Amino acid sequence: MNDIDIQKLTFEQLKKIRAYLKKMIENGGSDLHVKANSVIRARIDGRLMQFSGEVLSKEDALTLAKELLRGRFSEFVENKEVDLVYPFDEKNRFRVNIFFQIDGVSAVFRVIPIAIPSFEDLNLPEVLRKFTQLERGLVLVTGVTGSGKSTTLATMVNEINLTKKKHIITIEDPVEFIHKDKGCIINQRSVGQDTLSFKNALRAALREDPDIILVGEMRDAETINLALHAADTGHLVFSTLHTIDAKETINRIIAQFPTGEQPRVRSSLAGVVQGIISQRLIPTIDKKRRAAMEILVRTPRVEKLIMENRDFEIHDAIEAGREHYKSQTFDQSIYDLYEAKIISKEDALNNATSRADLKLRMSGLSGGSSSTASVEQTDTEDIFSLK
Secondary structure: OOOOOHHHOOOHHHHHHHHHHHHHHHOOEEEEEEEOOEOOEEEEOOEEEEOOOOOEOHHHHHHHHHHHHHHHHHHHHHHOEEEEEEEOOOOEEEEEEEEEEOOEEEEEEEEEEOOOOOHHHHOOOHHHHHHHOOOOEEEEEEOOOOOOHHHHHHHHHHHHHHHOOOEEEEEEOOOOOOOOOOOOEEEEEEEOOOEOOHHHHHHHHOOOOOOEEEEOOOOOHHHHHHHHHHHHOOOEEEEEEOOOOHHHHHHHHHHOOOHHHHHHHHHHHHHHEEEEEEEEEEEOOOOOEEEEEEEEEOOHHHHHHHHOOOHHHHHHHHHHOHHHHOOEOHHHHHHHHHHOOOOOHHHHHHHOOOHHHHHHHHHOOOOOOOOOOOOOOOOHHHHHOOO
């Protein structure tokens, strides 16, 4: 099973999948789902839709894996899953995860736009641009799979590339958006192809004269430790986690470590974190999607809450800091999208953190908690004290 004679492959299955990929692109889809013993489906405007009438057999799914992976097929058999980037044409690339499941082989193809969107294209809040102007510290982008984390990070890196003269190292699995050197030198490393692991590449990066390091995902305690150290020693570090909000992000990072080490990690995190951006993609009235964002901004109060293990108060600190610090909760962001008639009331309520509170605010019975109460009277420039 491991050995493949490439000369005997006809690539008929890959040709069929390419036709479905083309159809998905034309319909503005984001993901193509291919599964043995099932029909082909695509995610269009956030919803899965059936794309084929015929069922892909177990044998044809395995053949597709061979045609797609070629020389990496033995790696697939050994590891049971493989990530790769599949170049479709000059305008489209796909991030692919191919894996074994109970019925055979499955694969998910996610669109990677060739063009890196701008802040204006994504309607990103201006405070995110401030994060790109920092000299050191840790900025995290979080959210569930498919929430647009990679796109937001690519846009922020591109902003730095256009406005600064820095050395940027990215460590990704796999490399998605390709950055060309503009103002910056950008070295992009793909885990598995250019380095063995995130932690190996991050350890090496500290000896490669970087100004900025992007770590595609902080998956384990050692990687987190290295990222915190890099941020503490004069580097600007960007990374992602699969967490739903700032509070869970902080808890997840701390929980990666044994109980005895947690106070040290909490202190280190409190000292270096500059921002946590959490995203949810919400369907818009014009049948597209827009990211609602919770944005934690470093303030003396936030630092103190993290230090003192008062994570349950972080939501209130984010909410109260909106006017002075430009932080915002999910519900504040969602309400703004609703008020601007970008999303429907139903979708706003379905994606709210507190459906009841948002409903009250929509009815005019609550002004929300975004007043300046409890906000420290610190100069707003102190937010970026590590600049």
